[in-house]
Amino acid sequence: MFALNVMLFGTGSNVVVTAGIARGVFRRYGLTLDLAYTQGSEMLCETLLTGGCDIGVLAADDVVYEVERRGLDFCIFMGIHAGLLSLMARPDIETLAQLRGRRFGVDDTASGFVLLARQILRDHGLGESDYTLVKARGMNLRAEALEHGEIDAALLSPPFTLALHDRGFRDLARVHDFFPRYQAGGFVTSRAWARTHDEELTTFVRAYLESLAWTLDRANRESAARYLAEEFKLDPDIARRTYDMLADSDGGGLFREAAIDPEGLQVVIDMRVRAGLLPSPPPPPAKYYDTQYLDRARRT
Template sequence: MTTAAMDLRLAVISDGFPLWPLHIAKSSGLFAAEGVNVAITVTGSSAKQMELLDQGEFDIGIQLPDHVVRAVSHGSDIFAFMAPVHAADISLIAKPGMHSLADLSGRTIAVDGAKSGYALLLRRMLRAQGISDADCPLTEFGGTKERLDALTDGRADAAFINPPFDKKLLAKGFVRLTSTLEAFPDYPGPVAAARRDWAASHEEPLLRFVRAYRKAFAWIADQGNRDAAIKIACDRLPVDQEMAAAAWLDLSSRPAPVLCAAGLQQVVDVVWDSDGLPLPKPNADKFIDLRYLENAPLR
């Protein structure tokens, strides 16, 4: 007797190459093989996504870890259980003629959200150069596409741009000032999160989701799946074959991303310092639970 697939409602803020494994798991049948049917919704807003996740409109959300830390600090029951995405080496791209972070004083910098993880990291970079928040306002434009548009049409002077789009800007004469991995090598990438009460009552579908997602990284790394992986990227994401092939070469050579308490503690530190939250600062264990990852070995 065939068991009916378990439905999962997944929220993502924006789509793009970092979520390639998600599309692999869905399009190649890995989710189906684990008996889960994953419905993906692009919310377009971190604030909206966290609110709807907390209200039970979604079962799982993929977002930067600072959103989870901040939500929990304000009483949310959400926790991070997996790293579904590598910490991207996101380039800080500026208009031609700029040469260093010091050149950003008095300029307009495009960000997704003024209190998002990468914006907070950018603030740290600028303060280290003696540039105050007042000297360099961060302007909210939205996701990668919106920031890219703002930079190319002149509304912004600099922006964090995800790969592989940063390379296209560099080819047009734009300048790379630094990157997230250069400045913060241990800072984690996006995390998958859920409510603790939902996870406790839906352990089986959650374990199946984790297992299928982990299998997607192994599937991508298989040379025999290269062409199929590139086709899925071109079908699902706003990329061409050349971009997809370059991204496959990078992703297939890397181990699956890992979520750990030490990395998340950096996120806690950034959020606590930037938001002025009351001490004592909590341990990272308050925001994660790795049991589901440990209980979903590949088979």
């Protein structure tokens, strides 16, 4: 057995990994996964950089940011989803315009999904000085901060969006409606680690693809929802609705076959160019991903 250290955010898309572990998929491929959960993208990047984990999950924007800012050799080797994100706000905020003067919670003020939020708010007449960014770290922590009144709005994904909505919080905008092609989350590693662990990484991808196919098969809806309910201590109805959103690959859910979308990654890059964070013309999307492990896993 080969042990892999994997760091994740606490989000619903983890069900592919957690259900795969519970069902023995990874073990059948000769892998044991030691899972850890990050409090935010900075923590995950540092853990990956220092060898504390072999594989992590980041927003594509985080990868672009770290590669360009520090010259890190991070690369996306599998896609996860196209942006299962909603802009959630406190119950008293009924429109995006009412976010003027409010606190917007983000993972990192310079990367991640902050540019998505800024673009959506800009399209609704709010400049960067019209609201305050608050560093509230990872998805689950942002959801808690929103619920406790520490922030007024945040971009969140299911199950947090669904649970908050059922408690009266507002779903003001869905990212997929604004950006139907978007590379949101992806599995990431360093190119150096990947070169020396080619077989193990390809095997991980192969096992993940098997678990992904099981997850996307709606015949397994009830079983997958049970794993979600157990992981997040969810009401069964919210777990089922979370599954339905994850399984809607055409609506921003899990990418079929863990695809990496170059056009979606180009959207990420173009946002950074418009924000003055990348030169024009920018590097091509291929600078930030490597499909060789995914391609090899699909062939075997």
